[in-house]
Amino acid sequence: MHHAQMGTFASVDSILAAASVDQDLEQGCGTSPTWLCETVYDATNGNRVLVQIAEWLFVVVLIVAGALLLSFLARRYLGRAVARMVAPDRSSAARNLQRLGINTPEGLLGESDSVGDESDPRRLARVHSITVVVDHTATAIIWVIALLMILGQMGVNLAPLIAGAGIAGVALGFGAQSLVKDCLAGLFILLEDQYGIGDVVDLGEAVGTVEVISLRATTLRGVDGTVWHVPNGEARRVGNLSQLWSVALIDIDVAYDCDLGQARRVIIDCASEVCATEEWKTAVLDPPQLLGVEALGADGITIRVTVRTKPGTQWALQRTLREAFKNALDAAEIEIPFPQRTIWVRNEEPIVTEQ
Numbered sequence: 440m441h442h443a444q445m446g447t448f449a450s451v452d453s454i455l456a457a458a459s460v461d462q463d464l465e466q467g468c469g470t471s472p473t474w475l476c477e478t479v480y481d482a483t484n485g486n487r488v489l490v491q492i493a494e495w496l497f498v499v500v501l502i503v504a505g506a507l508l509l510s511f512l513a514r515r516y517l518g519r520a521v522a523r524m525v526a527p528d529r530s531s532a533a534r535n536l537q538r539l540g541i542n543t544p545e546g547l548l549g550e551s552d553s554v555g556d557e558s559d560p561r562r563l564a565r566v567h568s569i570t571v572v573v574d575h576t577a578t579a580i581i582w583v584i585a586l587l588m589i590l591g592q593m594g595v596n597l598a599p600l601i602a603g604a605g606i607a608g609v610a611l612g613f614g615a616q617s618l619v620k621d622c623l624a625g626l627f628i629l630l631e632d633q634y635g636i637g638d639v640v641d642l643g644e645a646v647g648t649v650e651v652i653s654l655r656a657t658t659l660r661g662v663d664g665t666v667w668h669v670p671n672g673e674a675r676r677v678g679n680l681s682q683l684w685s686v687a688l689i690d691i692d693v694a695y696d697c698d699l700g701q702a703r704r705v706i707i708d709c710a711s712e713v714c715a716t717e718e719w720k721t722a723v724l725d726p727p728q729l730l731g732v733e734a735l736g737a738d739g740i741t742i743r744v745t746v747r748t749k750p751g752t753q754w755a756l757q758r759t760l761r762e763a764f765k766n767a768l769d770a771a772e773i774e775i776p777f778p779q780r781t782i783w784v785r786n787e788e789p790i791v792t793e794q
Contacts, residue, residue: 506585620672641678681750739776
């Protein structure tokens with residue numbers, strides 16, 4: 440009997456001890472303890488401070504790991520998406536113009552730049568600039584959210600921080616309006632492919648070949664070698680002189696007393712011969728077009744000729760055609776007029792006054 444009572448007391452003590460342990464575990468880890476909490480609780484003999492530190496560190500590690508993973512995925516897949524988004528498709532642009540009824544050179548219909556083409560500096564510049572912006576923006580957003588989550592785990596009140604960040608953002612926006620304006624304008628220039636490296640553009644204050652495009656500014660080199668740095672926000676209007684195709688436009692003056700039919704034949708035959716040479720046949724997209732009489736000037740009759748060419752080759756072709764027209768018109772004895780004026784000299788007798 441005595442031994443039975445002792446066994447009963449022992450079992451009661453063990454039950455009470457287990458209940459006490461369960462109560463301590465519940466106070467330290469909650470009613471639904473996690474595996475980590477139970478493990479640390481058992482390993483530290485119920486040290487609640489170490490349990491809380493371990494849980495906090497575990498959450499922080501998960502947050503940091505998630506931020507690293509999201510940053511890696513953003514850099515990897517956003518870069519590819521940007522590369523595909525900004526890949527130029529000139530044949531599609533030409534077909535769109537044809538749908539609108541615009542006469543498009545046939546040579547452009549077969550041209551299409553591949554997404555994986557790594558030799559196009561124009562595309563590489565666009566991809567690099569846009570990818571940097573998207574990458575940095577996504578990374579900043581991810582890490583700001585991760586930092587706020589970590590501060591929330593530490594028990595920091597986030598409301599004042601968010602309010603202060605909003606006020607600082609407004610102040611920074613007012614103070615850096617010009618910089619934000621330039622960056623936004625540069626981003627839209629790249630997204631819309633208004634111009635690229637190698638294009639000849641007119642930005643109002645400067646005209647030249649594009650050498651560098653960044654989010655803040657565009658660098659041009661003028662025909663005289665001058666390097667222009669134009670903030671993107673200051674480019675009110677953009678004239679791209681070398682996109683899709685260019686046009687060589689030449690105006691030739693002939694004398695009023697010449698045979699216009701003969702002059703037209705000489706001019707169009709000369710233009711066709713020049714465009715068919717080895718030097719120019721690959722640059723010319725369409726046969727020369729004789730538009731006819733452009734103006735009746737004070738000194739002669741202006742005849743206009745146009746030739747569609749590959750971008751950027753129109754100026755050299757214009758110079759070659761002017762020289763060829765001069766030689767052809769001279770050979771055909773057709774006068775190229777120069778300013779002539781008739782001057783009347785009036786000789787009047789001096790007026791003699793009587794004394």
